[in-house]
Amino acid sequence: MDRVRVLERHELEAFLVLAEELHFGRTAERLRLSQARVSQTISRLERRIGAPLFERTSRRVALTPLGVQLRDDLEPLHREMGEAVARAVAAARGVAGVLRVGFLGAGAGELTSAVLDAFRTANPGCEIQMRETHFADPLGPLRAGEVDVLVTRLPVREPDLTVGPVVLSEPRVLAVPARHRFARRQQVSLEDLARETVFGVTGPAPDYWWDFHVPRFTPSGRPVRRGQDVATFQELLALVAAGQGVSPVAASVERYYARPDIAFVPFDDAPATDVAVVWRTAGATARVRAFAQAAGEAVAANGGPARF
Known part of the structure; x- marks a missing residue:
């Protein structure tokens, strides 16, 4: 019990990342630490556990049976802890609740899935409700307050609307x-x-x-x-x-x-025809801003807008 009581979160995170990567160099890059620091952290954790968690050779790193057991026990707990913190942050920021997202056409709905996934991961306390809009009135549901944010085709040049990140570009x-x-x-x-x-x-x-x-x-x-x-x-x-x-x-x-x-x-x-995130400037709630941020981060991670 004393050993468990002194385990620190950074040790557990180092263990879980190494258990996934099975490579000290990649683990160090993900954690933004030196390989020596990762090795020291894992060795300290093993001393506190009381047995090796990894088998190390000059060519490979593998989990021991005890390491496999610890990984399987810790992963769901670590995930739940992260989600609990994210829900608390979302509630503090006013992101918890429901975000109504309009989208124009099946292509936009599917190809923006990375944005939706990024938003859900960062804001697990917020439910997304999707609604398809139509080209005859692409901005109507947004203007009427039926959706909070719109993923729609450009151009949009309206004084009361803000155009955010372009998430898709296609010929x-x-x-x-x-x-x-x-x-x-x-x-x-x-x-x-x-x-x-x-x-x-x-x-x-x-x-x-x-x-x-x-x-x-x-x-x-x-x-x-x-x-x-x-x-x-x-x-x-x-x-x-x-x-x-x-x-x-x-x-x-x-x-x-x-x-x-x-x-x-x-x-x-x-x-090309581009698809972007658009919202009412006066209706830029915390949920809307969080969605726009998730869209920007997804685009940056992809190296630019998705291409069809």
Whole structure:
């Protein structure tokens, strides 16, 4: 009992990291300590336990049976302790509770999973509720207070909204009927839209947002003919399949909405479409700020926005 009473947390953390890595160098890097310090810490822990926890040779490090037992006993306790501290910190910061996250499209919902995982890990006391938004009114649920934060496609240029980290960037493709003359081409250009009919939108989406995704003019200034207005993405795809027009879309659409009567042809000159975290500036609660921070950390850990 006396030995257990004097065990220190840094010794247990060193033990658990070494039990995972089985390498003193990598353990030292993770703990930001010297290898000598890690070795000394483990040796001191073994003396207090009263038996070796690791078998060491010049070529390998392995757990002894006692080490395996201690690891299996300590891991859930250590995890629960960390979660308890995180819950206390979240409550003190006002992060505990429910965060309502809106997302636009299946691709954005799946490809932002790293952000959601990072947020849940840092804020276990906060529940996330997801809600899909629609391109006809991408900002409406945020403005109406139905969601607290939005993962949506740019551009967003609204004086009352803050645009946070970009979490996804992907190329654009042109959705055309499977029998369209473009369907067998390797690529198309924005200038090709001058010879086609695209679709308008029913809803309060900002004009600049819709013009970016389906331009009214080609780069050389030629007008792009607008056809029927659409209200939902499924309606858009149905009209494309029926030969009523074509539409620029994000490349991820081909994965999540593939159908045999539509072909997706890459653009060679359209700018990428980005997905970012957006929130009401006046509604920047502790939960919203924590989500934005988690998004920034996930992007940094990935070396930049996710690429499709």
